[in-house]
Amino acid sequence: MNFPLDGRPKCVKTHLFKCGVCLAIVVFFSGVKIICDAGRILVIPLEGSHWVNMDIMIKALHFRGHTVDVVRSNQSWYIQDSFPHYKTITVPVTEAFNNEFINPIVEKIIDIERGQSSVLTFASLQVEMFTAMFNMHRIICQMATNIFKDVKLMNSLKENKYDVVITDPAWGAGIMLAHALELPLIYNMRWITSGEGHLAIAPSPLSYIPMTGSGLSDKMTFMQRVKNFIFYIIWQAQDALLIRAQYQAVCDHFFGPGVRYSELLQSADLWLMRVDFVFEFPRPTMPNVVYMGGFQCKPAKPLPEDLEEFVQSSGEHGVIIMSLGTFVSQLPAEITNEIAATFAKLPQKVIWRHKGDKPATLGNNTLLVDWMPQNDLLGHPKTKLFVAHGGTNGVQEAIYHGVPVVGLPVFFDQYDNLLRLKERGGATIQTLASVDKNDNFLKAIQKVLDDPSYRMNMQRLSRLHRDQPMKPMDTALFWIEFVMRHKGAAHLKTEAYRLAWYSYYSLDVVLCFLASVAVFMFLPLVCFRYVCFQKSLKRKETKED
Structure with a gap:
């Protein structure tokens, strides 16, 4: 057998060449498949650190061949104009959530926290946070209004024929835009407009699920559970009075009074949670909630x-x-x-x-x-x-x-x-x-x-x-593409969000049951009283005769 200069037999080289050709063909057709399966994605992100991790996900989606458009304001804080991995759709606004909005709030909160009275500090912090949340969502509602009023922009978004909307539901603009475009909706989230995301979709017993801001763990004494309930009431009041009403007003104006914002929020196809149960306290969850905590983490690279x-x-x-x-x-x-x-x-x-x-x-x-x-x-x-x-x-x-x-x-x-x-x-x-x-x-x-x-x-x-079977990012990408392939994930969504609160807690069933019990308990008594009354009446008539 003759050996060439590189030391490999000719038959081995021929075999390697054939393998290389086969591999190239496989790679080529794999690439064709990726291109064929690629979709168009509309992203409505949040600013600050929320954008940092959304941008990481957008890069991963772009790497897999998807086209990504990002909606931002013309006063965006972190979202820069078009990059190779996304294009921007810019909405003109007069106010925006940026450093000019957040810096005074941070300064006030620090000043309040350094005060002396704990009761006064708590009340002041709540007022400051309520004010900040109200103004933030007012700004976002105005941005959503500008989008819906721009007929040219809305027509352009519809003509682009997006496959899915991905948004951070701590802001509600993306939720309403997905409804207007009639597209499947995916959340990259931990928070929604009304607080922690699980509270809107999964059973959340307050006996062991601590409310945000309460400073409690999942192991609570009686007094701590009282405190947790008080914080729940505070969050619900804030949502009903300061937040949900603003978004509902936008829905009423553009979609009609029959569309409830709370239902739009709860009806998302997929909830990608930026936590896992190594970090989060164990709690009930739902089939369309996917945990991708730490998806942005990666092995360290050499330092400069x-x-x-x-x-x-x-x-x-x-x-x-x-x-x-x-x-x-x-x-x-x-x-x-x-x-x-x-x-x-x-x-x-x-x-x-x-x-x-x-x-x-x-x-x-x-x-x-x-x-x-x-x-x-x-x-x-x-x-x-x-x-x-x-x-x-x-x-x-x-x-x-x-x-x-x-x-x-x-x-x-x-x-x-x-x-x-x-x-x-x-x-x-x-x-x-x-x-x-x-x-x-x-x-x-x-x-x-x-x-x-x-x-x-x-x-x-x-x-x-x-120690998990798939990396969090791979898990997130699989489920995003799953929703795109199947035009949603209706089979994973509970119907709970369509129920009235009294139906959700089966109060109507309980009342019906109690009414039935009452009827069966008191009906014999009523009959007995009626019979006695009739007999008494007859005796009275007999005496008169």
């Missing part, structure tokens, strides 16, 4: 050279990273100075995502950055601790990489997110009001660094999170 050099300079002590997310651009100077002074006392190096003036107490061990590769830093072996505000994205990344957390929640769901880590032994929580008092922040950091149980618990959560 200058950042890697700083990390390696930490030696055996390691690195602490700190970020307060997209909504909090900067804290009051006295708080940042206290945080900086605390970091300066530590042997670890610190990478702090910070905007605003440089703290006067900044130590040589702390590096301030406008942006940092958070996922890659969390996955670095020298990262020992994550100081975070408790946003869903950051919490999921901390779980994925097994890094313990010291939480500094500001608003919305952040305390509740951190509480779930705390309950599982992976985090401790500090309020902004207590950061500059009695070295509380320093003690919290040292506690988590010195107690190995925090890291062990987070690494256990990481193993649980990763």
